[in-house]
Amino acid sequence: MVADGIRIESLVKTYGSGDTAVHALRGADMAVAKGEVVGLIGPSGSGKSTLLKCLGAVIEPTSGRMTIGERVIYDNGWQTRDLRALRRDLIGFIFQAPYLIPFLDVTDNVALLPMLAGTSNAEARKNAVELLEALDVAHRAKAMPAQLSGGEQQRVSIARALVNRPPVILADEPTAPLDGTRALAVVALLNDMAVRFDTAIIVVTHDEKIIPTFRRLYHIRDGTTVEEIVSE
Numbered sequence: 684m685v686a687d688g689i690r691i692e693s694l695v696k697t698y699g700s701g702d703t704a705v706h707a708l709r710g711a712d713m714a715v716a717k718g719e720v721v722g723l724i725g726p727s728g729s730g731k732s733t734l735l736k737c738l739g740a741v742i743e744p745t746s747g748r749m750t751i752g753e754r755v756i757y758d759n760g761w762q763t764r765d766l767r768a769l770r771r772d773l774i775g776f777i778f779q780a781p782y783l784i785p786f787l788d789v790t791d792n793v794a795l796l797p798m799l800a801g802t803s804n805a806e807a808r809k810n811a812v813e814l815l816e817a818l819d820v821a822h823r824a825k826a827m828p829a830q831l832s833g834g835e836q837q838r839v840s841i842a843r844a845l846v847n848r849p850p851v852i853l854a855d856e857p858t859a860p861l862d863g864t865r866a867l868a869v870v871a872l873l874n875d876m877a878v879r880f881d882t883a884i885i886v887v888t889h890d891e892k893i894i895p896t897f898r899r900l901y902h903i904r905d906g907t908t909v910e911e912i913v914s915e
């Protein structure tokens with residue numbers, strides 16, 4: 684169905700083995716196109732974090748298949764040795780807390796990863812400022828993180844997730860600390876960024892304020908995903 688974003692098929696993750704094995708994912712399926720934002724919801728212990736960690740190549744699945752675009756990432760085993768490069772080049776992460784580096788200004792927080800990867804400081808900063816403009820926080824480019832509001836910090840962390848133009852962004856409870864208006868603003872921004880930067884965004888959330896805004900939701904129950912199409 685979806686060729687250009689991320690797709691998983693029959694993904695299984697079992698922690699441990701034998702009598703104490705925990706079957707966290709029992710054959711999860713999901714497909715998210717570039718330009719699309721989907722919600723991933725489910726009760727506590729249903730496997731959301733496990734799925735997100737597998738998608739982010741943070742933990743290894745037990746079996747199944749995962750592709751990003753045409754590239755097979757996992758097929759009953761990782762298809763690359765360099766998982767760090769895979770995460771850096773293909774996946775952006777947004778967390779509940781922005782985790783900005785307190786002693787770097789906003790621009791350098793966004794520019795840091797490309798700088799570490801060898802992009803010249805001038806080019807990395809120019810690119811960072813362009814992203815800050817897209818996220819409407821360029822006027823705070825020289826501020827330190829502690830001088831920003833919670834919503835501004837989260838926008839900077841979204842800019843950082845976009846910096847390598849990844850085809851996939853994984854967001855773990857990105858609106859949890861924000862009030863209703865700010866939470867909805869972050870989701871609107873994610874929708875805008877998904878289209879503008881041509882990326883597939885998966886948002887794990889418990890946040891009742893934002894759940895009704897997703898066009899497509901995946902429910903996860905007992906390690907199995909069920910798709911709910913909310914609106915066309």
Ligand SMILES: Nc1ncnc2c1ncn2[C@@H]1O[C@H](COP(=O)(O)OP(=O)(O)OP(=O)(O)O)[C@@H](O)[C@H]1O
Nearest residue numbers: 698699705707725726727728729730731732733734
């Ligand atoms: N490292 C681990 N070792 C063993 N079992 C684990 C491990 N991590 C998670 N589990 C188990 O796997 C199942 C799914 O956990 P997971 O954290 O993915 O759920 P979740 O949907 O994210 O829950 P929550 O909403 O409470 O964060 C649970 O039964 C959990 O206890």
